[in-house]
Amino acid sequence: MLVIVVTAEVGAFSRVISCSLPWRPPSWGSFSLSIDDAVTLSRGFASCGGVVHDEEGTVWVAWAIAAEGEFSVEVAELLALRVGLQWADSLGYIMSVSETDSVCVCNWVNSPSSIFLFRPIIIEIVSLLAAVGGGSCRTISRNANGVANTLAKFVTSSIGVNVWTDTYSKFISAPVTVDLVR
Numbered sequence: 001m002l003v004i005v006v007t008a009e010v011g012a013f014s015r016v017i018s019c020s021l022p023w024r025p026p027s028w029g030s031f032s033l034s035i036d037d038a039v040t041l042s043r044g045f046a047s048c049g050g051v052v053h054d055e056e057g058t059v060w061v062a063w064a065i066a067a068e069g070e071f072s073v074e075v076a077e078l079l080a081l082r083v084g085l086q087w088a089d090s091l092g093y094i095m096s097v098s099e100t101d102s103v104c105v106c107n108w109v110n111s112p113s114s115i116f117l118f119r120p121i122i123i124e125i126v127s128l129l130a131a132v133g134g135g136s137c138r139t140i141s142r143n144a145n146g147v148a149n150t151l152a153k154f155v156t157s158s159i160g161v162n163v164w165t166d167t168y169s170k171f172i173s174a175p176v177t178v179d180l181v182r
Helices: 073-091 103-110 119-131 146-154 170-181
Strands: 005-010 013-019 031-040 045-053 059-068 095-100 136-139 160-164
Touching (some): 045 073, 073 095, 103 119, 103 136
Antiparallel strands (some): 031 045
């Protein structure tokens, strides 16, 4: 299989903007966490979103949260991953993989000794990964991460937490279908 990955530099960091790989399900009997962030630097506002899928792509929990403050894109992505893993841990999910479109965040989590700048939150994320089953972090393209991207952009004007556990909101129905088809 030919895999083509296109990354974009955002400051000193990389994000996957295009990749030929579709969303990949987690191993049988476990879950995957897909996260994303949306940062509005000029407004001092960041939002994060995430979704927990099973091996069939069924959404088990979706969330969106926002906070005021001056967040870099990478810090917001790390916070999204931490919050998602905290939700997974509190709800008892066994995670085989966590997904982000940030190459840097994924590399930092998979090799925590290589980064010092954000070390405390990275060490916390590594501990949370162990608590939810020891899964890994992998890079996913934004094209295959539509649900988390939509959720991150959902909270664009107010501080708060939105969580869907029994059923998810209709506004993510189309991204769920697109992520599974790609």
